[in-house]
Amino acid sequence: MKPAPCDLRILFDLQTARQDVKDGWWWKIDVWMAKEAPGGIRYALSLHDPSGRRVLGYDNDHLRHHRHPPEKGRPYAFATCEKLIADFFDDVDRHLVREGVLP
Numbered sequence: 274m275k276p277a278p279c280d281l282r283i284l285f286d287l288q289t290a291r292q293d294v295k296d297g298w299w300w301k302i303d304v305w306m307a308k309e310a311p312g313g314i315r316y317a318l319s320l321h322d323p324s325g326r327r328v329l330g331y332d333n334d335h336l337r338h339h340r341h342p343p344e345k346g347r348p349y350a351f352a353t354c355e356k357l358i359a360d361f362f363d364d365v366d367r368h369l370v371r372e373g374v375l376p
Contacts, residue, residue, distance in 0.1 A: 281314060284354040295374050297323025300365055310336065318361045320368060329368055331361050340364075 284304050291301040300320045307315040310333055320329040330341040331349060338351035351357060369375040 280354045281312070283358070284314070284316060287358070294365075294369060298369060298372075298374050316357070318357070320365050322372075329361075329364055331357060331364075 287302045288304040291299060293299045303317045305315050306313060315333060317330065317332040319327045322328050338349040339346040340349040366375065
């Protein structure tokens with residue numbers, strides 16, 4: 274599914290965003306134009322532990338949308354940029370609660 278132009282603006286507004294969460298945990302969002310990518314954009318949303326290791330990620334590398342837990346990537350059913358962002362931050366919150374970083 275190709276997202277609508279206004280949908281892409283939401284994702285690009287977060288381009289190169291990085292936020293420290295707590296106790297050394299942080300997330301970042303990278304977005305860039307790429308003709309070969311689905312919808313003409315590439316994205317990588319990731320959560321990192323205090324050592325800098327990516328522990329969660331959503332991206333469309335290898336020309337397909339997928340989600341990375343610490344192990345091998347799983348397909349991700351991309352629908353809209355809004356849903357991608359919501360799904361990512363829902364997963365971030367669940368992971369940080371599970372790790373005891375957030376209550």
